[in-house]
Amino acid sequence: MALSDALSLLGDRWALLVVREAALGVRRFTDLQESTGAPRTVLSERLRRLVAAGVLDRREYVLPGARPRQEYVLTGAGRDLLPVLAAFSDWAARHLPDDRPPDVTYRHAGCGGHVGAHLVCECGADLTPGDRLVASVLREGTP
Secondary structure: OOHHHHHHHHOOHHHHHHHHHHHOOOOEHHHHHHHHOOOHHHHHHHHHHHHHOOOEEEEEEOOOOOOOEEEEEEOHHHHOOHHHHHHHHHHHHHHOOOOOOOOOOOEOOOOOOEOOOOEEOOOOOEEOOOOOOOOOOOOOOOO
16 A cells, blocks of 8 residues: 555545544534535545545434434544544644634643644654655565
8 A cells, every 4th residue: 555545545625524524523424515515426425435445434323214324433544544634734724824713623632732743753752844754665566
């Protein structure tokens, strides 16, 4: 799996907004459509792709007197995207300033503090975006 594969699944506005809304507890199609503003056909396709990729799980629910419907919840893979959403929010606050307040601020339920994303090496060292990183790149056809 490559970054390009992840971007192909998640790299559009609607997919990440659906993940964000599901993380905030929005589960039903009509509520997701209202909160994201996505056209019905686009939302339906994004939900199908996110379920197929294991980011969302589809569950049936029934309201009294109504036919069965589906709701969508994050899987473990979907919850693993929360640092990505926090990083996008932090980046936007720093580099796309405007007069509007942020639409979502991530806070720790325990203390109320801001939750952001930062780089941490497996050795435990905290890194800054200015630290030099090296990448190991595996190219097709190389061992």
